[in-house]
Amino acid sequence: MANLKDIRRRIKSVKNTQKITQAMRMVAAAKVKRAEHKVKAIRPYSQSLQDVLAQVATTLPDNAESPILTWLKPLAEGTQPKNPIIVVMSSDRGLCGSFNSSVVRQALKLEQHLLAQSITPQFITVGRKVTFAMKRYGKSPILATLADMTAAPSLADARAIVQTASKAFLAGDADDVVVLSTHFRSLISYKVLLTSLVPGRAVPASGYLDYLLATPKTTETSKTATGESLLEPNPLAVLEQAVPLYLVNQVYTLLLESAASELAARMTAMASATKNASEMIGKLTIQYNKVRQAAITQEILEIVSGAQALV
Numbered sequence: 001m002a003n004l005k006d007i008r009r010r011i012k013s014v015k016n017t018q019k020i021t022q023a024m025r026m027v028a029a030a031k032v033k034r035a036e037h038k039v040k041a042i043r044p045y046s047q048s049l050q051d052v053l054a055q056v057a058t059t060l061p062d063n064a065e066s067p068i069l070t071w072l073k074p075l076a077e078g079t080q081p082k083n084p085i086i087v088v089m090s091s092d093r094g095l096c097g098s099f100n101s102s103v104v105r106q107a108l109k110l111e112q113h114l115l116a117q118s119i120t121p122q123f124i125t126v127g128r129k130v131t132f133a134m135k136r137y138g139k140s141p142i143l144a145t146l147a148d149m150t151a152a153p154s155l156a157d158a159r160a161i162v163q164t165a166s167k168a169f170l171a172g173d174a175d176d177v178v179v180l181s182t183h184f185r186s187l188i189s190y191k192v193l194l195t196s197l198v199p200g201r202a203v204p205a206s207g208y209l210d211y212l213l214a215t216p217k218t219t220e221t222s223k224t225a226t227g228e229s230l231l232e233p234n235p236l237a238v239l240e241q242a243v244p245l246y247l248v249n250q251v252y253t254l255l256l257e258s259a260a261s262e263l264a265a266r267m268t269a270m271a272s273a274t275k276n277a278s279e280m281i282g283k284l285t286i287q288y289n290k291v292r293q294a295a296i297t298q299e300i301l302e303i304v305s306g307a308q309a310l311v
Helices: 002-057 065-077 100-116 128-137 156-171 206-215 220-224 235-310
Strands: 085-089 122-126 142-146 177-186 189-196
Touching: 002 065, 002 177, 002 235, 085 100, 085 128, 085 156, 085 235, 100 177, 100 189, 100 235, 122 128, 122 156, 128 142, 142 156, 156 235, 177 235, 189 235
Parallel strands: 085 122, 085 177, 122 142
Antiparallel strands: 177 189
């Protein structure tokens, strides 16, 4: 049985740990509110921009030619990608529960399914945790690794990701770009989802394989858009200017979603750790009192036995 000194040392250690987890919980709780506000503020703009692009795409003439259309047309027409780029977003730090492991697990599972279908993916990893995991357990090439942008994402960070993916795409080294990241739901809930960066396309709930192997369908907005739009100087020029803006905005939105999910997961994990520390302190205190009481009882018995021996 542990002596009183060891138990006191453990209680002190657990109390120090509890102070750290409590401070981390309070910091995450303060930051997650700002992150949640940013996410909710950018979602309507992101959706409106996607709807506008889908509508502009329907007004293009059939004989239009542009590098942008070289990218969009094969995907919109249902050509099956064989060498997609998958951007995986995680965190640079740990102590956020199952946040990083859930993203890594889905990335490895997706890679396994794609390789079984003779589809060779390339990865762009955002965050140190997923970078380490994909280098260690993944089998596919990693096109680029990006870090120091998950805590407080900026438009410059989103542009860096888009430029890396666009360079490989325009060079012919890839034929699709999707993002695997977490979508913020609430302070206690997030979901790992795949998002296509191609305007007018969406990854179905059934998964990315169905997205690849089935003929994609455009969004409802592009099919049922009503009214007449006046585009100056012409629809193609508008599209060429709007698509880069759309791509950066989509990636920036996903970075904000991931950051908010990470903070919410860290707040929940640290709250749980603080609660567990309180329970452990209670158990150690009870154990300390029992050992102390046993020691006192033993001393009393020794005194009584000594007194009786003198009689």
